[in-house]
């Protein structure tokens with residue numbers, strides 16, 4: 001903490017990984033000899049830059065841009081860009097740190113990085129978003145590339161923003177370098193299933209966990225937070241397995257829909273109109289109720305999928321979920337559960353999947369997009385979805401087997417942290433003190 005003052009989310013993410021590493025260090029003392037633990041916590045490179053842009057009225061705004069290139073032991077830095085007013089170095093570092101282990105778990109050749117800006121896209125016109133993205137890329141372009149660092153989307157950065165960023169990169173470099181960004185449109189280098197991948201992947205991981213207890217999604221009530229990319233496709237997948245997704249939320253409130261979320265309406269409002277959950281409640285009719293205070297975690301269900309943002313599910317809310325009989329929690333978002341909430345789920349024998357395992361389907365499919373770009377190919381939906389499913393099963397298997405091996409059966413947090421750490425640490429040892 002003295003070395004990285006004020007970066008509370010980064011400290012939380014590091015503590016959570018280190019809590020799991022005692023038995024690893026005891027078994028492989030050689031990993032400590034080359035100061036792996038100290039090196040893995042220090043990003044290889046941190047870039048902070050000014051992003052000036054002009055709004056539609058001609059007023060000049062200055063935002064701050066970030067790219068933290070955390071660890072390249074396994075491949076080029078890979079991780080999303082987040083545009084949200086809460087973004088500061090501590091958030092980017094927590095996300096970048098998590099990304100190292102998540103990417104290792106996918107088994108794909110990608111290192112860890114993350115970036116973004118404290119820019120607030122809400123209420124901005126398309127033209128304003130474009131000018132912001134162009135200004136952001138005018139500095140970022142010199143730091144990224146197919147073999148160096150490959151950004152993607154995250155909160156506030158979807159297909160539209162990736163398009164503007166890619167256009168500006170191409171214009172500055174005069175290179176059609178498809179592999180420089182992922183999450184691209186389907187006609188210009190994007191991959192089928194990338195849009196769905198994080199939400200689908202989180203449900204696939206939850207399915208695997210449920211299977212270990214002879215359970216499945218059929219007929220279950222599921223509570224989901226968020227109404228963005230991850231939440232929408234987690235709901236879609238859960239409903240396709242016969243579950244009823246009761247809720248979706250945004251930062252203003254949440255909707256409970258007793259008939260299950262109407263996906264077509266949700267997609268129309270969020271993906272097309274860029275509207276709010278209150279609009280959904282107004283248009284859905286009698287089955288939907290809009291709640292502007294309280295929390296989505298008050299709604300009884302047996303599976304919880306937090307898919308909005310960090311620290312959105314605390315100990316008190318975990319207690320409510322437990323009292324209401326939750327059996328599985330899978331983090332679609334990054335670090336949505338506070339440390340005490342995670343401990344409560346684990347102590348109560350709830351199946352709990354940490355984000356670095358459960359939401360790795362997004363980055364894994366980004367790596368599949370990179371493969372398609374490198375071979376100038378594009379794969380079909382079913383083939384790509386099967387690859388995603390295979391990867392999510394592999395991650396589940398590796399977390400479960402590692403937890404067993406280290407004497408903590410069923411502890412997916414320890415399994416994910418240890419399995420990801422060992423892979424990265426071994427590569428770092430092999431590559432010398434750099």
Ligand code: NDP
Nearest residue numbers: 154155156198226227228229230250251308309333334362
């Ligand atoms: P989006 O921007 O598409 O959606 C974010 C959603 O979360 C919005 O509905 C937003 O509401 C809501 N939200 C944000 N902050 C809060 C809050 N404090 N309380 C309630 N709701 C809130 O982002 P994504 O769906 O892409 O990302 C969601 C999470 O998943 C993030 O943690 C991200 O890091 C993680 N993730 C995303 C991946 C991806 O492929 N997209 C991959 C792996 C992880 P509002 O509109 O009001 O802000």
